Amino acid sequence: MAEKLKNKVAVITGGNSGIGLGVAKLFASEGAKVVITGRNAETLDAAVKELGSNAFGVVSNVSNIYSFESLYQQVENRFGKIDILVANAGIVLFKSLEEVTEEIFDEITGINYKGVFFTVQKALPFLNNGASIIVTSSTVADKGIAGGSVYVSSKAAERALVRVFAAELAVKKIRVNALSPGSVDTDIFLKAGMSQEVSDNMSAFFAGAVALKRTASVEEMAKGFLFLASDDSSYMTGADLTIDGGFRDL
Numbered sequence: 233m234a235e236k237l238k239n240k241v242a243v244i245t246g247g248n249s250g251i252g253l254g255v256a257k258l259f260a261s262e263g264a265k266v267v268i269t270g271r272n273a274e275t276l277d278a279a280v281k282e283l284g285s286n287a288f289g290v291v292s293n294v295s296n297i298y299s300f301e302s303l304y305q306q307v308e309n310r311f312g313k314i315d316i317l318v319a320n321a322g323i324v325l326f327k328s329l330e331e332v333t334e335e336i337f338d339e340i341t342g343i344n345y346k347g348v349f350f351t352v353q354k355a356l357p358f359l360n361n362g363a364s365i366i367v368t369s370s371t372v373a374d375k376g377i378a379g380g381s382v383y384v385s386s387k388a389a390e391r392a393l394v395r396v397f398a399a400e401l402a403v404k405k406i407r408v409n410a411l412s413p414g415s416v417d418t419d420i421f422l423k424a425g426m427s428q429e430v431s432d433n434m435s436a437f438f439a440g441a442v443a444l445k446r447t448a449s450v451e452e453m454a455k456g457f458l459f460l461a462s463d464d465s466s467y468m469t470g471a472d473l474t475i476d477g478g479f480r481d482l
């Protein structure tokens with residue numbers, strides 16, 4: 233079978249776990265040269281080993297704008313210009329309006345909103361014409377989820393960035409789209425400091441709230457990213473591919 237991403241260079245932020253790792257695996261199996269980033273060197277090394285010889289990892293924090301030059305320079309030195317950029321790194325936190333501190337606000341928006349902005353802006357000199365940029369937003373961006381004021385608005389900000397980036401970069405034939413997952417089976421709630429029990433309850437709540445009555449696997453998400461990364465979506469830009477089991481619109 234033909235490889236859909238043969239010899240394409242893909243950079244995936246937050247590629248050492250969850251959705252990003254699932255995307256990296258699928259892209260590698262479709263012939264791409266894959267670069268993944270994350271903050272945790274240990275999980276990054278383990279992920280690179282799983283991905284094989286056409287992949288490498290860079291420890292890099294998306295909330296630090298000075299980290300990008302080194303990241304993208306390393307990608308160019310080893311693989312050349314970037315064809316696919318997946319701005320996926322993100323964190324979640326649910327707190328009531330009263331509980332949100334400035335520190336919490338800055339941390340979430342610094343990664344999810346500012347992080348995505350500069351992931352894309354700093355990549356521009358390193359992108360091939362015709363590149364595909366995909367931003368991992370969330371189906372909750374359009375919902376009034378209690379306790380989600382900062383997370384939900386950061387995801388809505390990402391969606392807004394996608395529209396404007398798409399408008400500005402169309403002249404270079406660079407396509408920019410969002411992929412909005414529903415509830416996906418990853419460790420994101422545990423990483424937010426929730427206990428296993430609270431995390432399971434959150435997943436069960438979201439599973440119960442969708443038409444298909446279950447959470448998604450990272451593999452189900454990865455197929456959507458492959459569609460947006462490849463020529464199969466050549467006439468799509470500025471759009472939002474929602475893969476949420478029937479949550480937002482039902």
Ligand SMILES: NC(=O)c1ccc[n+]([C@@H]2O[C@H](COP(=O)([O-])OP(=O)(O)OC[C@H]3O[C@@H](n4cnc5c(N)ncnc54)[C@H](OP(=O)(O)O)[C@@H]3O)[C@@H](O)[C@H]2O)c1
Nearest residue numbers: 246249250251270271272293294321322370415416418420
């Ligand atoms: N899981 C869901 O139900 C769901 C639903 C909708 C949207 N999403 C979105 O999907 C994306 C991936 O989440 P996930 O579920 O796969 O969770 P995950 O397994 O926790 O993955 C998050 C990834 O982001 C990386 N990351 C976090 N902060 C970072 C930073 N400052 N700099 C660089 N990397 C950073 C993490 O790396 P380290 O571990 O090394 O920090 C990790 O690789 C997020 O944007 C999330 O908002 C998830």
